[in-house]
Amino acid sequence: MKKTGKEDIMELQIALDRMSYEQCFETLEEVADHVDIIEVGTGVIKEYGLGIVRDIKDGYKDKKVLADIKICDAGRSESEVAFSYGADIITVMSFADRKTIMDCLEVAEQEGGEVVVDLLNHSGPDVLEMLETIGASSVSAHIGKDQQGGGASAEKRFVGLDASVFRIYVAGGINEDNLENYMSLDPAVVIVGSGITKAEDKKGKAARIRSLMG
Template identity: 30%
Template sequence: MQLQVALDVLDLPSALTLANRVSEFVDILELGTPLVKSAGIAAVTAVKAAHPDKLVFADLKTADAGELEADLAFGAGADLVTVMGVADDDTVRGAVAAGARHGKRVVADMIGVVDGRVERIRQVAELGVAFVEIHAGLDEQARPGYSIDRLLADGRAAGVPFSIAGGVKADTIGSVREAGAVVAVAGGAIYNADDPAAAAAELQKRIVS
């Protein structure tokens, strides 16, 4: 299982600073959607230039014009981009087509899909995405009673390659690995830590131990 850090900051200097601190311990550097909107697609190029040995994930959350938006991100240096799992099938197919031209990969983000999520995960997997991100957003996580267990259960049930985003931290990453995820996405557990590098190192340690 790979470890992905969500660089959920709002400007490129902060993103580069965070990436520099944690890159030793992670496999994938994710430019969060607010960062891409704030700093522009050039931020993808800058992060990839600074860390050419890491996979760079552009979290576009594309809902339309899948081929066009994915092509922009891949052209800027992204190795992976997201398309919304709730998007039209042709939007997903378009993003996948762009990925095929660039030799890069597309991830379907399932944020906002709750009812019928397992069925939709299987559907988008058949459209050619590399894997499906079973994702609870910040707003969902803030609700009383939220648990990562629902994400893990849906991942197990779907039977396709998946990642988990939403509540991945030191005391849950073992369960993410045991559920069979190909990627664990950590955001606040790293960037909100007093020492982000130490937090990333601890997560990485728990993946391999």
């Protein structure tokens, strides 16, 4: 089963990670007009709890907020808690048990939310087939921080994904210089973290990346 066509509008997701509570909000004040999805990174959630997800959602009700909680087990309860704090989107790892992923999907359907299955270090045709079978619709072609700089292209790391039916998020050290390397996957969402958050002119950098996305 293949995609019926490209997404009408490619979305930009800002990843807030390895930042203080105050830095998260200072950054959002600068870049909010240029992003569609606000990701509260795993490290930030570990530092401040899911309360920061709620606070960001309260401050930016017009934006979708993704809680990058990387669920590995207890899919139902983990999902319910994250959605109760205002998350619109949550993440689950592709190496989690099939039932864990299915429970996340079921809770998301009940809550009107979205589940993104993170393919970090666990992808390939068999994985994609399983995810399609259980009804997953969104996946993240994620090259982890410790994997970045390894040389393999996103397309080679995620064989078969470019011809899949999924809504694809791309992540992994993306900036204005390497964005083009991810376009072969026909992403629906481009995730940028330090490529924006560590820039001196964060607003300008977000606008530049947005323009390159077309």
